[in-house]
Amino acid sequence: MTAAEPFDPKIECMDPEARRELQEQRLRGLVDRLLGTDNLQGARLRQIGVTRGTDVSLDELHLLPTITKQDLWDHYPFGLQLAPQEEIVCVHGSSGTGGRPTLIPYTAGDVEIWAEVMARALRGAGATERSVIHNAYGYGLFTGGLGVHHGGLRLKATVIPMSGGMTERQVRLINDLRPDVLCCTPSYALRLAEDLGETSIQVGVFGAEPWTDEMRHEIERRLGIRALDIYGLSEVIGPGVACESLDSEGLLNIAEDHFYPETVDGELVFTTLTKTGLPLLRYRTGDVATLHEPAGQRTLRRMSKLKGRKDDMLVIRGVNVFPTEIEAVVLDLTSSPHYLIVEDRRTTTAQLHVAVESTLDVGELLAGKLKERLGVTCRVHVLEPGKLPRTEVGKAQRLARWSQGQAPVDGLS
Numbered sequence: 001m002t003a004a005e006p007f008d009p010k011i012e013c014m015d016p017e018a019r020r021e022l023q024e025q026r027l028r029g030l031v032d033r034l035l036g037t038d039n040l041q042g043a044r045l046r047q048i049g050v051t052r053g054t055d056v057s058l059d060e061l062h063l064l065p066t067i068t069k070q071d072l073w074d075h076y077p078f079g080l081q082l083a084p085q086e087e088i089v090c091v092h093g094s095s096g097t098g099g100r101p102t103l104i105p106y107t108a109g110d111v112e113i114w115a116e117v118m119a120r121a122l123r124g125a126g127a128t129e130r131s132v133i134h135n136a137y138g139y140g141l142f143t144g145g146l147g148v149h150h151g152g153l154r155l156k157a158t159v160i161p162m163s164g165g166m167t168e169r170q171v172r173l174i175n176d177l178r179p180d181v182l183c184c185t186p187s188y189a190l191r192l193a194e195d196l197g198e199t200s201i202q203v204g205v206f207g208a209e210p211w212t213d214e215m216r217h218e219i220e221r222r223l224g225i226r227a228l229d230i231y232g233l234s235e236v237i238g239p240g241v242a243c244e245s246l247d248s249e250g251l252l253n254i255a256e257d258h259f260y261p262e263t264v265d266g267e268l269v270f271t272t273l274t275k276t277g278l279p280l281l282r283y284r285t286g287d288v289a290t291l292h293e294p295a296g297q298r299t300l301r302r303m304s305k306l307k308g309r310k311d312d313m314l315v316i317r318g319v320n321v322f323p324t325e326i327e328a329v330v331l332d333l334t335s336s337p338h339y340l341i342v343e344d345r346r347t348t349t350a351q352l353h354v355a356v357e358s359t360l361d362v363g364e365l366l367a368g369k370l371k372e373r374l375g376v377t378c379r380v381h382v383l384e385p386g387k388l389p390r391t392e393v394g395k396a397q398r399l400a401r402w403s404q405g406q407a408p409v410d411g412l413s
């Protein structure tokens with residue numbers, strides 16, 4: 001498989017000028033809808049003198065107010081909801097940092113949009129009506145499971161709604177039902193790879209947590225598949241905001257007819273042009289990535305793989321380090337995908353520990369490479385294979401903070 005026809009060529013291959021007109025028209029509609037209420041986003045627009053949609057343009061979008069996760073928390077649970085309650089058909093969200101949930105209400109129209117962008121993502125990965133999609137993203141409030149589910153139904157493929165965990169049963173069904181598409185987090189794909197032999201799977205659509213190209217190659221090698229990246233967040237819709245296709249050269253096609261992207265100081269900012277339950281104007285995602293021009297059959301703008309989240313960036317003696325940069329070095333040298341970064345904050349000068357699994361004595365070599373590539377001294381701990389925790393459900397924890405007491409994993413000192 002090298003290229004897949006778009007699911008909706010009229011939209012995905014649209015003339016970019018015409019798309020920009022459509023986006024601007026949708027932006028103005030959104031601004032009108034926000035102004036029609038007295039909630040936070042409408043009030044902030046009025047404060048800067050915007051009185052109707054035609055006051056704004058895409059060229060001047062950067063002048064409009066942004067909105068953050070803190071705003072969602074401050075108006076928890078549904079203070080920013082725009083549609084009337086009778087139009088809300090479901091709620092999704094994430095448990096989020098510090099256990100504070102972010103809840104997002106969806107209208108039937110929002111679920112339609114979600115199914116559409118997810119169908120595009122799956123189609124771009126080569127899935128068809130004949131595909132069997134093994135969906136091991138968690139079903140529930142988390143958007144992974146039901147997002148893939150809606151998209152798979154829209155595509156008229158066969159979805160196996162496995163959800164996360166119970167690895168033995170997953171392996172059994174993969175062997176019995178012979179899916180061609182696997183959807184789950186990249187860390188769970190690695191967990192499955194430990195128990196799966198040769199399989200029918202041809203392509204994986206992996207996301208919800210940061211992973212590097214080095215990790216991609218390791219997954220591809222272990223499972224004998226193509227591994228594609230899918231990005232999204234509950235606030236914007238869930239998975240399907242952007243996704244790689246077989247021919248997108250490592251970049252993710254953004255569903256920008258629905259989710260208009262910008263970057264502000266490296267941070268991705270999205271405007272939901274068409275959502276009605278809880279639309280967001282210039283939502284600051286906290287995610288760090290770059291935007292790229294279209295190329296190939298799809299004319300959508302693209303984004304890079306995520307470098308990480310702003311709040312995951314480690315500052316070690318003045319040097320900024322993203323956990324993904326450490327992952328890249330670890331995999332380059334050891335091809336050991338199981339690792340844990342520990343930020344040791346027990347003393348005033350923070351220190352980084354990197355725990356990896358290997359049967360070889362690679363500690364010194366790895367410390368040297370990390371110092372060379374990142375400019376930071378790390379204490380490397382080589383543990384026996386199997387000693388680091390595996391992720392069976394939810395998102396992988398690659399970074400632990402150690403402020404007092406026992407080390408987050410045995411074998412650190």
Ligand code: DLL
Nearest residue numbers: 094144207208209210230231232233234238239306
């Ligand atoms: O993780 C939606 C999703 C489900 C995406 C399944 C892809 C696949 P939340 O739980 O709200 O939604 O978490 C969103 O996860 O802001 C990123 O920091 C991170 N994230 C999502 N996809 C990726 C990715 C879902 N492909 C947060 N690479 C986002 C890196 C990702 N990080």
